Amino acid sequence: MKRYDYLVVGSGLFGAVFAHEALSAGKRCLVIDKRSHRGGNIYCEEKAGIRIHAYGAHIFHTDDKAVWDYVNRFAEFNRYTNSPMACYEGKLYNLPFNMNTFYQLWGVRTPAEAQAKIAEERGAYEHIARPANLEEQALKLCGRDIYTRLIKGYTEKQWGRPATELPAFIIRRLPFRFVFDNNYFNDAYQGIPKGGYNRLIDALLEGTEVRLDTDYFRHRNELEALADKILFTGCIDEFFDYRFGHLDYRSLRFEHRHLDVENFQGNAVVNYTASDVPYTRIIEHKHFEYGTQPTTVITYEYPENYLPGKGPYYPVNDTHNNGIYRQYAEWAERQERILFGGRLARYTYADMDDTVAAALALCRKQWS
Numbered sequence: 001m002k003r004y005d006y007l008v009v010g011s012g013l014f015g016a017v018f019a020h021e022a023l024s025a026g027k028r029c030l031v032i033d034k035r036s037h038r039g040g041n042i043y044c045e046e047k048a049g050i051r052i053h054a055y056g057a058h059i060f061h062t063d064d065k066a067v068w069d070y071v072n073r074f075a076e077f078n079r080y081t082n083s084p085m086a087c088y089e090g091k092l093y094n095l096p097f098n099m100n101t102f103y104q105l106w107g108v109r110t111p112a113e114a115q116a117k118i119a120e121e122r123g124a125y126e127h128i129a130r131p132a133n134l135e136e137q138a139l140k141l142c143g144r145d146i147y148t149r150l151i152k153g154y155t156e157k158q159w160g161r162p163a164t165e166l167p168a169f170i171i172r173r174l175p176f177r178f179v180f181d182n183n184y185f186n187d188a189y190q191g192i193p194k195g196g197y198n199r200l201i202d203a204l205l206e207g208t209e210v211r212l213d214t215d216y217f218r219h220r221n222e223l224e225a226l227a228d229k230i231l232f233t234g235c236i237d238e239f240f241d242y243r244f245g246h247l248d249y250r251s252l253r254f255e256h257r258h259l260d261v262e263n264f265q266g267n268a269v270v271n272y273t274a275s276d277v278p279y280t281r282i283i284e285h286k287h288f289e290y291g292t293q294p295t296t297v298i299t300y301e302y303p304e305n306y307l308p309g310k311g312p313y314y315p316v317n318d319t320h321n322n323g324i325y326r327q328y329a330e331w332a333e334r335q336e337r338i339l340f341g342g343r344l345a346r347y348t349y350a351d352m353d354d355t356v357a358a359a360l361a362l363c364r365k366q367w368s
Contacts, residue, residue, distance in 0.1 A: 003226050004030045009216045010233030012040025013352055014342035016204035017359035018231055023207055025367045030226060031205060032214040038205060040233075041311075042352070044196035047258055050286045050297045051196035055311070056252060057269055057283050058197065061190040062353030068189040070356060074203035077191035080288055083182040084269040084281075088149045095271065096184050097146065098177040105145060111178035118176065121145055134166035141174045153275035158303050159250060159316075167318055187353075192288050231362075233342035235312055236328045244327040247347055248320075249312035255279075255300040264296050278302060315347045322347075339366075 005027040008015045016038070019029045037043050041055040059082045062068050071077070086093045094100040102114040121143020131137035134155065138147045151171075156163055159170075183190075193200045216223060216234070224230060232239055237247045268287035272279055283299040285291075306312050315321065325347040332340050341362055343350045350358070 002228055004028045005228050006030070007032070007223055007227035007230045008233070009230065010040060010342060011035075011038040011201070011205065011210060011212075012233060012342060013042060013201070013355045014359045015040075015231065015233050016201050017356055018341065018363060019208045020204040020206075021360065021363040021367075025363075029208050030223075031208055031210045032216060032223065033210070033212050034215045036213050038210060038212070039198060039201040041313075042197040042201070044198050046196075047297055048295050049293050050291055050295075051289060052256060052285045052297050052299070053197075053283065053288070054254070054256075056254065056299075056301060056313075057281075057288075058352065059185075059190065059192060059288075060352050061185040061187040062351075063187045063189070064353055064357060065189070067353045067356050067360075070360070071193075071200060075193035075195070075200040078194050078289060079190075080192045080268075080290075081190055082184040082269070083267070084184060084271055085267050086150050086154075086271045086273050088153075088273045092270075093150060094182045095150075096175060096177060096182075097142075097150075098182060099180045100182060101150075105149070114176075114178055118143065131168040133164045133168055134170050135163040137168035137171050138163070138174070141171070142176075146174075150273050152273075153277075154271055154273040154280055156275060157278075157280050158314075160303060160305055194289070196289075229337050229339060231339045231341060233340075233345050235344045236325070236332065236340060236347060239338075239340075239345070240328060240331060244331075245324050247324055247328075248316040248318075249306035250314040250316065251304045251306040251310040252313050253302040253304050253310075255302065256297060257299075258295060258297050260295055262294055262296065264298050312344060314349060315343070317348070 006022055006029045008019050008029050008031040011031050011033040015031060019031050022029045042058045043054050044051045045054045046052065059080065060071065060077065084095045086095050093104045099111065099114060102108050106117050108114045108117055122140065124143065125139045128136050128140045131140055138151050152163055159166055264284050265282060269281055269283055271281045279300040279302050281301050283301065285297050286293055304310065339362065341359060342355065
């Protein structure tokens with residue numbers, strides 16, 4: 001006899017939103033996760049009173065007021081604004097590309113001067129009619145200077161291959177802002193839950209049974225027998241036993257350090273864009289919540305090849321992998337009892353607001 005309406009595989013943001021809405025609709029859910037904590041990649045650890053984004057920086061941002069209002073029902077968000085810096089050969093540059101960046105690069109002071117300089121930089125690559133790779137695309141968009149200092153090394157580290165071997169579509173456009181504004185996102189709403197993302201996840205999962213340290217694939221038959229339907233948020237190729245082949249991912253390794261200094265870098269995120277620096281960025285977590293603690297925690301973020309046992313963070317959405325995924329997606333549509341959601345099951349890089357919106361859309365489809 002089945003005890004639950006839904007088995008939810010994965011306690012990340014998608015699974016937690018789905019479980020909350022299911023409970024509100026009078027459904028019984030069992031949420032399982034193979035990790036020893038809830039929250040998936042937005043889980044926060046705590047040390048010396050500092051919330052640590054254990055799996056990399058997560059800043060909630062959206063233009064969708066309904067999504068913003070939804071998450072604020074469960075946690076109060078602060079006013080954190082993402083304004084990362086980039087470090088190249090010891091010099092710092094503001095991101096995204098704006099008048100502060102152009103002044104740091106070239107000493108230009110007005111939008112007209114900046115636009116003229118960018119046009120000059122681009123001019124050398126006007127002959128590239130159809131960029132064959134990411135490098136050609138970037139040079140055509142911004143010229144040599146910005147590409148060399150702020151794009152090339154970071155991108156090659158992130159994807160683990162030369163820019164000349166990466167598809168051009170990865171960098172279809174480069175937004176240039178001709179104002180002195182370091183706000184990375186254009187979205188109307190932005191912030192981080194006060195007290196960390198665990199408060200958001202715990203509120204969403206309140207009243208729902210959660211089993212941690214539970215591997216779905218090790219106990220698949222037993223777990224599936226407990227519920228009428230399954231929501232799966234893991235890797236879709238693993239779910240189907242790789243019948244159409246393995247999907248490629250990029251992974252990350254995080255090196256956390258607790259330092260006996262009050263303020264290490266003065267900003268939450270500093271990207272390191274030179275190819276000879278092995279990490280892509282340093283995160284100083286206390287700045288996400290305007291912390292005043294006497295010590296600090298920083299994280300070095302290293303991109304790595306994805307191998308079994310490592311976390312699959314970024315899908316490699318090239319032609320080859322997208323072709324494999326389409327086969328899995330078509331097969332998934334045939335499953336009457338199984339639902340698929342989240343970035344791994346959909347093989348996509350999704351912002352948190354998109355994840356919430358997709359979970360709510362699936363819920364409406366289930367109970368409309």
